[in-house]
Amino acid sequence: MTLIHKDYQGTKKLAFSYGTTLAITYSLKYLTDKQRPEGRNHFDSFPSGHTSSAFSGASFIQRRYGWKYGTPAYILATLVAISRTEAPDGYHDGWDVLAGAAIGIGSTYIFTKPYFKEHMDVRFSTGKNTYVLSFTYRF
Numbered sequence: 001m002t003l004i005h006k007d008y009q010g011t012k013k014l015a016f017s018y019g020t021t022l023a024i025t026y027s028l029k030y031l032t033d034k035q036r037p038e039g040r041n042h043f044d045s046f047p048s049g050h051t052s053s054a055f056s057g058a059s060f061i062q063r064r065y066g067w068k069y070g071t072p073a074y075i076l077a078t079l080v081a082i083s084r085t086e087a088p089d090g091y092h093d094g095w096d097v098l099a100g101a102a103i104g105i106g107s108t109y110i111f112t113k114p115y116f117k118e119h120m121d122v123r124f125s126t127g128k129n130t131y132v133l134s135f136t137y138r139f
Contacts, residue, residue: 001061001069005115010064013112020107021056025049025100034096038089047099048092054080055104063112077101 002010025047034046054077062070081097092100123134 001065005065007064007115010112010115013064014060017060017108017111018053018056020110021052021104022049024103024107025052028099028103036091037093038091045092046096047103048081048084048096049100050084051077051081051092051097051100052104055101056108057104059105059108060112063108064115066114077104 002008002014026049028047029044029049032046033043036042036045055074058070058073058077061073081101084092084097084100085094122136123132125132125134
């Protein structure tokens, strides 16, 4: 999306938000040392990395470009979260995917602002004995 819109500021914001998502996710995996629910001898269940990545991307798209693109992205991210709990092996429980989603969304909202193609707008209008010049700047 950032390349399609030539939104290079958005590319930086995506990198910061996704980097934060990964740092928090893998730090928590190491600190919590929670065993996976399917019984393997792996202690990296909390939070779900797939879910945090999926929701980081979906929330970036929604936050930066709006719900038109964000809704399908959130649907796909939700399918990823469900697949992590409902797959034949059930790699995660509900708390793992809920935490992953919260981390992905939260990290994005720290760094990302909505995208405005035009930051400035100047308008002029006239009426009966009236002249109006308006200037708008979006931050």
